[in-house]
Amino acid sequence: MKTFEDLIEEVQKPGLCHRCGGCVTFCSAVNYGALELDDNGKPRYKDASRCIECGICHAICPENDELTDETRQNVDWKPPLGRILELTIARSADPQVLQHATDGGVVTGLILKLFDDRLIDGAIVTRPLGRFRREPHLALSRDEIISAAGFFFDTSHGMKNYSDKYLTYATIEAFGAVIKKGVKRLAFVGTPCQIETVRRMQALSLIPSETIKYCFGLFCSGNFVFGEKQQKQLSRIGGFEWADVKKINIKEDLIIHLNDGRNIRIILDELEFMKRFACYFCRDYAAELADISCGGVGAENGWTTVIARTSTGKSILTESKKAVLEECSYENTISASKKALGAITKLSARKKNAALSNRKALAAHAQTEK
Ligand SMILES: Cc1cc2nc3c(=O)[nH]c(=O)nc-3n(C[C@H](O)[C@H](O)[C@H](O)COP(=O)(O)OP(=O)(O)OC[C@H]3O[C@@H](n4cnc5c(N)ncnc54)[C@H](O)[C@@H]3O)c2cc1C
Known part of the structure; x- marks a missing residue:
């Protein structure tokens, strides 16, 4: 039976964890309380001695294939788009x-x-x-x-x-x-x-x-980190000031809606620098x-x-x-x-x-x- 230790090795260490919180949600819902999320939303042991090695955190992780067929069958998934x-x-x-x-x-x-x-x-x-x-x-x-x-x-x-x-x-x-x-x-x-x-x-x-x-x-198309560095780079790429921005939106491109009614479009390829690693x-x-x-x-x-x-x-x-x-x-x-x-x-x-x-x-x- 694979356990949270395997999740760390197979998913977290290579940077594949999406931080969806599923593993922690289940573990805390059933009151095992072995896992918790850290300040950045990453799962970790809260109390490893409470882990009963049921393997469920591993099975429900979207990065593992254990339940892929069953999950798809349940919604009658069809290629290529569902x-x-x-x-x-x-x-x-x-x-x-x-x-x-x-x-x-x-x-x-x-x-x-x-x-x-x-x-x-x-x-x-x-x-x-x-x-x-x-x-x-x-x-x-x-x-x-x-x-x-x-x-x-x-x-x-x-x-x-x-x-x-x-x-x-x-x-x-x-x-x-x-x-x-x-x-x-x-x-x-x-x-x-x-x-x-x-x-x-x-x-x-x-x-x-x-x-x-x-x-x-x-x-x-991905989740993006809007840290200070990334915000500065994005405003440089798009040639706008954040104070002038009314709304942002993602479609085929990132669209910056400005207060004066203009829209700035930035192609998604230009956003690679701020994309969350697991989204690749x-x-x-x-x-x-x-x-x-x-x-x-x-x-x-x-x-x-x-x-x-x-x-x-x-x-x-x-x-x-x-x-x-x-x-x-x-x-x-x-x-x-x-x-x-x-x-x-x-x-x-x-x-x-x-x-x-x-x-x-x-x-x-x-x-x-x-
Ligand atoms: C990270 C991210 C990336 C996206 N990328 C694309 C894209 O590449 N192409 C595209 O066409 N659309 C993308 N979307 C979807 C798009 O931005 C709109 O959410 C979608 O079109 C629905 O619009 P709406 O006006 O009908 O939804 P609304 O009525 O505005 O409702 C949106 C709902 O989504 C919830 N929500 C917002 N952010 C998040 C989040 N981070 N996680 C979970 N729930 C959230 C809100 O609480 C709300 O309930 C993305 C959305 C997110 C959050």
Whole structure:
């Protein structure tokens, strides 16, 4: 049986840990309490003597292949992009949601619909704590769900407050609050690696993953470190001042929306210097294991590209289109969906190919080190 020691050797030491928090979540949920997250979100032993060597932390890590087939079968995954039951371009019909949203506010709109229909008690989202700082959060009210929307940009703090640990990423440790508050039915929003961890936990029926009734995945070309050094370099590359920035967003490119209405686009290749190391090895762009995946790619500004992947996802999307979402006009939807699918296919293939060659290079490097 592989244990946390093996996770350290196989995943952490080579830099492959996504810091999704799954291993710690399970270990603390069942009260073993052998693991914890350090200040940077990296799992470590809290009390090694409490480890019963059950091997579950190893099995649910998205970097190991032990549960890949089972996890994929459970959502009827199909190559090359996962299952696609419907692809559309939509936005929230609620002006308050649109005002906060990253793109078309579809993720928030869908969660609110489930909440208002009393199908969920809340959602695990991330809430903004500052300009580039987020933390996972169990949102249990409409207001909390709405205020978690978007890629938050707070100009009230100075750069000196930021360090390399401030990422665009948040872990799933908000699961801890799920246990304490005893909530039973939740939606979960996450990047592809986070969704994969939840699906693996569900494949083994591990607490507290049975509380997750709906998985909303975000398209993801990578997570980025917005430390002081990186912010300076980015403003040099884009030729802008952070004080002039209203919002930032990631689609085919990084888009910097300025207060004066101008947009600056920086191609993703130029962001390699701030990409989190583990993301070089990730193979999932379009959150292929989610019920519904969302991104801005292929959609006009202010709209979200939406993929329903499971029958659960499809039925929420259908109900929401009748009530809380606005879809592109029919002709526009057909051509925009085609364009979006083309872009997603290209970006997914690019991510998978890069991950494959980076993994080969890492393995070759490890061989020469031996
Ligand atoms: C790190 C990252 C990289 C991304 N890369 C791309 C990309 O390359 N191409 C692309 O098309 N789209 C990308 N997206 C998705 C895109 O930014 C939007 O989240 C998506 O289009 C949904 O927009 P929306 O307006 O419908 O969502 P909103 O209604 O704004 O809701 C967004 C939801 O996501 C949650 N959230 C925000 N940040 C995080 C996070 N770090 N971890 C977990 N949950 C979070 C919020 O709490 C909220 O519930 C990325 C998102 C993230 C977080």
